[in-house]
Amino acid sequence: MSGAVADVRDVLGIDATALEPRQPPLKKQRTVEKRPDGITRELYALLGENAPPVAVVEHRFKDKPKFVGPVAPWREQRFRNPARADALELRHWVRQNPGQQQQQQPAPDDAMDTDAADAAVAPPADPPQLDYQFAKFNIKMTILQYTDAEYDAVLRDDDWSRAETDYLFKLIQEHDLRWVIIADRYEFPGGSKDRSMEDMKARYYSVCRNVMEMRTPVSMMSAEESQLYHAMHYNKEQEVERKRIVQMQLYRTPAEIEHEQHLIAELRRIHDSHQQLLEEREELFNRLDYPQSTGSIAAYQGSQGLATLATTIMNSDKNKKRKSIAAPSGQPEKDDVKPVATAASPTAPSRAGSIIEPARGGGHGHQRTESTASATGPTPLKDKNKSNIKQLSKAEETTYNVSHHDKLQPGVFFRTMKMNLPKANSFMTKSPAVMAELGIALNLTMPTAKTCGKYEQLAKEIAALMELRKQIEKVDQETRVFKAQEGMAESRAKRSASVLSDVSRSSKRPKKEK
Amino acid sequence: MEAISALVLDPGTNTTRCGFAGEDTPKTCVPTYYGIVPDPETPKYFGSLKIGENAVSSVIDGMEIRNPMNDGIGTSQLVHISWAGLENWEVTTEIWRHCIEYKLSSRVEEHPLLVTEPIWNPLKNRERTTEIVFEDFNVPAYFLVKSAVCESFANSKPSSLVIDVGHANTSVTPVVDGIPLRKGRIHLLQSRVSYRPFSHNLYTGSERTPLAGLHLTTQLRHQFSEMGIRMTPWLMLKSKTTYTDLTNPPQLRLRDYGFQPHQSFIEYQQDRFIHEFKESMSETWAEPRSFPADINNPGDMLRPMAEKSYEFPDGYQRRFMLDRCVATESLFNPSLSPKPFTGDTPKGIAEMIKDSVDHLDADIRANMLSNIVVVGATSLLYRFNERLSQDLVAMFPGPRVKLQSSGQTPERKYSAWLGGSILASCGAFHQLWISKQEYDEIGSNIIERRAK
Numbered sequence: 001m002s003g004a005v006a007d008v009r010d011v012l013g014i015d016a017t018a019l020e021p022r023q024p025p026l027k028k029q030r031t032v033e034k035r036p037d038g039i040t041r042e043l044y045a046l047l048g049e050n051a052p053p054v055a056v057v058e059h060r061f062k063d064k065p066k067f068v069g070p071v072a073p074w075r076e077q078r079f080r081n082p083a084r085a086d087a088l089e090l091r092h093w094v095r096q097n098p099g100q101q102q103q104q105q106p107a108p109d110d111a112m113d114t115d116a117a118d119a120a121v122a123p124p125a126d127p128p129q130l131d132y133q134f135a136k137f138n139i140k141m142t143i144l145q146y147t148d149a150e151y152d153a154v155l156r157d158d159d160w161s162r163a164e165t166d167y168l169f170k171l172i173q174e175h176d177l178r179w180v181i182i183a184d185r186y187e188f189p190g191g192s193k194d195r196s197m198e199d200m201k202a203r204y205y206s207v208c209r210n211v212m213e214m215r216t217p218v219s220m221m222s223a224e225e226s227q228l229y230h231a232m233h234y235n236k237e238q239e240v241e242r243k244r245i246v247q248m249q250l251y252r253t254p255a256e257i258e259h260e261q262h263l264i265a266e267l268r269r270i271h272d273s274h275q276q277l278l279e280e281r282e283e284l285f286n287r288l289d290y291p292q293s294t295g296s297i298a299a300y301q302g303s304q305g306l307a308t309l310a311t312t313i314m315n316s317d318k319n320k321k322r323k324s325i326a327a328p329s330g331q332p333e334k335d336d337v338k339p340v341a342t343a344a345s346p347t348a349p350s351r352a353g354s355i356i357e358p359a360r361g362g363g364h365g366h367q368r369t370e371s372t373a374s375a376t377g378p379t380p381l382k383d384k385n386k387s388n389i390k391q392l393s394k395a396e397e398t399t400y401n402v403s404h405h406d407k408l409q410p411g412v413f414f415r416t417m418k419m420n421l422p423k424a425n426s427f428m429t430k431s432p433a434v435m436a437e438l439g440i441a442l443n444l445t446m447p448t449a450k451t452c453g454k455y456e457q458l459a460k461e462i463a464a465l466m467e468l469r470k471q472i473e474k475v476d477q478e479t480r481v482f483k484a485q486e487g488m489a490e491s492r493a494k495r496s497a498s499v500l501s502d503v504s505r506s507s508k509r510p511k512k513e514k
Numbered sequence: 515m516e517a518i519s520a521l522v523l524d525p526g527t528n529t530t531r532c533g534f535a536g537e538d539t540p541k542t543c544v545p546t547y548y549g550i551v552p553d554p555e556t557p558k559y560f561g562s563l564k565i566g567e568n569a570v571s572s573v574i575d576g577m578e579i580r581n582p583m584n585d586g587i588g589t590s591q592l593v594h595i596s597w598a599g600l601e602n603w604e605v606t607t608e609i610w611r612h613c614i615e616y617k618l619s620s621r622v623e624e625h626p627l628l629v630t631e632p633i634w635n636p637l638k639n640r641e642r643t644t645e646i647v648f649e650d651f652n653v654p655a656y657f658l659v660k661s662a663v664c665e666s667f668a669n670s671k672p673s674s675l676v677i678d679v680g681h682a683n684t685s686v687t688p689v690v691d692g693i694p695l696r697k698g699r700i701h702l703l704q705s706r707v708s709y710r711p712f713s714h715n716l717y718t719g720s721e722r723t724p725l726a727g728l729h730l731t732t733q734l735r736h737q738f739s740e741m742g743i744r745m746t747p748w749l750m751l752k753s754k755t756t757y758t759d760l761t762n763p764p765q766l767r768l769r770d771y772g773f774q775p776h777q778s779f780i781e782y783q784q785d786r787f788i789h790e791f792k793e794s795m796s797e798t799w800a801e802p803r804s805f806p807a808d809i810n811n812p813g814d815m816l817r818p819m820a821e822k823s824y825e826f827p828d829g830y831q832r833r834f835m836l837d838r839c840v841a842t843e844s845l846f847n848p849s850l851s852p853k854p855f856t857g858d859t860p861k862g863i864a865e866m867i868k869d870s871v872d873h874l875d876a877d878i879r880a881n882m883l884s885n886i887v888v889v890g891a892t893s894l895l896y897r898f899n900e901r902l903s904q905d906l907v908a909m910f911p912g913p914r915v916k917l918q919s920s921g922q923t924p925e926r927k928y929s930a931w932l933g934g935s936i937l938a939s940c941g942a943f944h945q946l947w948i949s950k951q952e953y954d955e956i957g958s959n960i961i962e963r964r965a966k
Contacts, residue, residue: 081945088655088949090518090626134516134941175693180875184695185966197875243876250879252912 072096082131083138141176143169146211154210160203164188168200169207198236198243205234259488266481403449416447420456422463426470434462516941520626521614524661524931525606527583528681528727528891531931532613535628535938539924540931542617545570547782548605549577563605565612570782573749575773579782582606583682607646614651626655626947628938630930633660633687633694640965641958648953655947657938658965662687662694664933665889668925669918675882677867678930679890679898681727684845684863686870688882695874725845725863727892730796733841734788736853738826746828747783750775754829766828787827792895795824798846799839800900805847809836842895846905864905871910880913888919889929 035044073096078089146155151162160168167188175181183197193199209232212225221229252260300309392402421427435442440458444451520535526546533540549564551574564570564577582602614622627647631640640658647656662676666689676687688695738745742760752767797819799805806812823833844851846862861869867886871879886906888899899919906915920926937943948964956963 083945084949086949086951088947088951090655090944090947092516092518132941132944134944137942138945178691178693180690180878181693181695183875246876247879250876250910250913254911257911 079132081135083135141173143173143177144208144211145169146207150211150214154214155207157203157206159193161190163190165203165207168203172204198239201239202234202236205232208232414447415449415452416444419452421459424463424467426466427459427463430466431459431462434466516944517939518626518944519624520628520655520938521618521620521622522628522630522931522934522938523610523613524630524664524928524934525610526681526930527581527683530609530613531928532610532618533931533935534618535935537935538932540928540935542613543928544609544613544617546583546609547579547581548609549574549579549779551575551577563608565609566616571749573771573775573779575771576776577779578776579778580605582609603642603646607650610646611651623652623654625653626657626938627651627653628657628659628934630661630664630934631658632683633662633685633696637962640961644948644953644958644961648950648958653950655949656953657947658961659934659937660687660694661930661933663689663692664930664937666887666933667692667936668929668933669887669889669920671885671887671918673878673881674885674887674918675867675870677863677886677888677890677893677902679726679845679863679888679892681891684726684866684890684892686863686867688870688874688878690878725848725860725866726890727792729845730792730841730892730895731785731788733844733852734791734796735784737837737841738788740852741832743826743830743832744828745784745787745826747780747787748827749783750780751827754827756825756829756831758831760830760832763828763830791824795822795834795838796842796895797838798842798895798897798901800897800904802904805839805843805850806836807850809840812836842898845892846901862905864902864909867902867906868909883910884914884916886915886917888917889926891927893919894923894926 035041039047074093075096076091077094078091080087080089151165155165157165168182168186171182171185175185179197179201183195183200186195186200188195209229212221212229212232216225218226218229299305392400397403432442444455447455517536522533522535522540524531524540528546529543530546531540531543533542544565545567547570549570549572550561551564552561564572564574570579580602582605611622614620629643629647631643643658644656647653662678662685665676665678666672666674671689672692673690674688676685676689678685678687735745744763744766746766746768750768752769754767755764757764819835819839821833821835822838823831825831840850840852846864848855848859848862851859871882874882883906888902893899899917903915903917906917920929925932946964948960952960952964
């Protein structure tokens with residue numbers, strides 16, 4: 001029996017192990033059932049892990065805090081900051097650790113009182129605390145210093161006097177290389193020139209480089225030094241230009257910002273359409289390449305090989321039915337089927353009283369057993385089958401109400417369900433309006449084969465016209481955009497004009513493809 | 515945090531704030547205005563001083579209300595109200611002492627003292643403050659710090675563009691890494707001869723523009739007097755009857771004190787209800803459309819301005835609509851001021867900010883614009899920040915403009931004090947204090963070396 005269960009599980013795709021862990025809790029519950037003597041079963045059921053029906057809240061004061069050992073007192077203590085040059089003593093509150101406190105105060109019971117009194121009355125009795133935890137934040141930058149000899153050797157500059165260079169280095173030291181502040185505070189007393197931040201930076205970096213180079217030639221420098229040396233490279237013109245551009249960027253007018261956003265959107269659109277173009281092209285290539293020649297053709301060279309090939313092709317054609325040859329993923333096939341169903345489904349319920357196409361028996365009409373993607377004419381294979389049956393003329397067919405179908409679906413269905421309407425989404429949404437305009441009911445009142453055929457034809461034409469209109473609108477829109485851009489481009493600088501022409505050139509390409 | 519029980523003193527034009535470092539609001543806030551009663555027995559100040567909120571508002575025969583920030587003793591020198599014109603140092607010392615010793619009940623010589631100063635404070639005043647602090651107060655340690663830096667710190671930003679819309683001044687100060695920039699600073703300075711808004715009005719140059727709380731008071735006072743409203747302060751009235759018809763007002767029933775209080779006292783009292791009007795009624799025009807030039811014919815508005823009614827101390831009730839925005843609009847658009855400027859019309863606050871930003875280095879501009887800190891009690895005007903942000907975005911369409919402003923009223927009012935409190939309770943700051951020893955060695959000039 002267990003083997004049969006395992007088979008069923010296997011068929012249903014249930015993991016056999018998934019069901020296993022359910023058993024242990026059952027066992028546990030059984031063990032819990034064993035109750036000690038003297039307790040009734042009802043009472044015992046209330047015990048255990050059941051949550052109490054009412055939350056029990058005890059009204060009482062908070063517990064006294066449990067202190068381990070004596071309370072650590074806070075003591076106002078004088079301290080010195082080693083970062084200071086003078087002997088300023090400030091006072092702050094420090095928590096004594098209990099051990100230290102016990103050393104000082106043998107009687108811990110009244111430690112608090114005496115301690116507080118001590119601190120208030122005679123704080124100077126304590127030795128000032130020497131280490132200070134915040135002193136470590138006192139960090140100064142090390143700025144390069146040069147000697148007189150070095151200055152005379154490599155640092156002479158026509159533009160900068162020695163005094164001014166010294167002043168600059170003093171400011172740099174004082175403000176830790178914060179250039180914005182240095183430039184703000186720069187007021188050299190004897191200086192007649194108005195120094196910009198770039199001037200100062202250029203001077204500082206050139207001094208640093210020269211001194212470094214003089215102390216150790218570039219070839220002798222360690223990796224670190226050489227990295228620093230190259231980092232000190234400063235291009236003043238480039239910086240000035242960069243700042244000019246930053247400024248321009250900051251002070252764009254709203255119109256310029258809008259134009260920029262427009263360009264970005266346009267660029268994105270071009271990218272997207274380019275992507276689409278690539279996809280379409282790839283699909284086309286797939287179509288052209290089919291069937292791909294994989295492997296050698298040696299096997300098919302004999303007559304028997306050819307016969308096998310023919311049967312395999314036929315079989316594969318049968319299997320694939322109308323499967324699109326372009327996409328191997330099977331997506332297009334779904335697309336082919338679904339819209340027909342969705343198009344027909346809203347019409348179906350309302351037409352319960354209309355004529356139903358009966359499924360005819362094989363003797364009466366005949367079914368097409370085979371269909372291809374483009375079933376326009378009868379295939380030779382079908383002709384062979386047909387040759388045994390009497391051919392009816394057109395008039396006879398209408399008289400006997402004989403119709404031909406690509407494969408009839410078993411069971412009863414509405415003919416309107418089988419109508420081959422255009423599948424585009426836009427058609428689905430817009431066709432009712434067009435139909436109303438033409439004065440044609442959306443649901444056919446008399447859906448004979450003929451009217452359905454006419455209806456299909458009409459729908460196809462409407463869809464084609466709609467597609468055309470859409471294309472026209474698109475082209476119109478693009479023309480307008482380009483015209484507007486050309487107008488803007490004329491008023492703009494040469495550079496932006498060239499960008500625009502690039503844009504228009506690249507965006508025209510996909511349009512032609514379509 | 516490292517508390518060394520330092521005191522923080524933030525002297526302003528309107529009030530002087532004082533408290534202990536490490537707390538989030540000042541313990542006390544004392545009016546900087548003081549009363550002086552002529553008294554031949556105390557020749558030092560030409561009379562006895564009345565300092566503190568209660569003393570200033572008590573009705574005393576002959577008491578004159580003055581502000582040490584703007585008056586010389588018994589003179590009518592043309593001095594600007596602000597620290598720049600801090601002339602009456604003796605009185606200032608008394609006010610500071612009142613804050614610390616009377617209000618805080620602390621002994622000033624026991625605590626390190628941090629004082630805030632505006633960025634435009636001249637060297638003379640800084641040295642004088644140092645002298646007072648070490649000579650008169652005998653503090654163990656002292657430091658003078660720029661209020662803009664404190665305000666930036668109070669909003670937890672080391673770098674920001676600080677816009678301080680205070681009582682007498684509106685200032686725009688770029689702060690970079692806790693250091694204020696001087697060249698990118700624009701200072702709007704209220705200039706007034708004394709506390710008599712009608713008698714004198716001296717506005718000079720484009721650098722000194724009166725676009726702050728005191729300017730609003732002046733404008734509102736002018737607006738009310740144009741309307742023909744009797745501005746009798748509460749203190750002078752015995753009882754009131756409400757009325758709405760200005761042309762036929764009921765008889766005023768005044769309290770009889772047996773003497774006529776000094777004109778400056780009455781004006782100070784008038785300021786109290788004008789202040790209330792500012793708080794409850796004034797609104798900043800923050801609509802997309804610009805403010806209508808003619809408020810009686812505003813044209814079509816997207817949003818009808820809410821009507822609010824206000825009762826003046828004498829019982830006059832009036833509904834205010836667009837006229838609530840007139841005085842505040844003059845902060846942004848000084849040409850629309852109800853009371854025209856004598857001399858040049860200054861630039862609006864938003865334009866001042868633009869000027870300041872234009873002076874900055876291109877690399878920090880974007881950072882400054884996205885870190886604008888708005889502080890000062892006058893910035894609490896309804897929809898003030900909205901308007902400022904709107905103007906700035908229109909001026910700088912490209913970069914991101916972001917205003918940061920605390921929603922808490924005390925934080926906005928006392929943000930300079932709060933920043934000072936943060937600074938003075940910071941462990942790493944303790945190496946910066948100027949000690950008494952250093953002062954003794956170098957003298958008052960040490961302030962220029964140590965606190966730049």
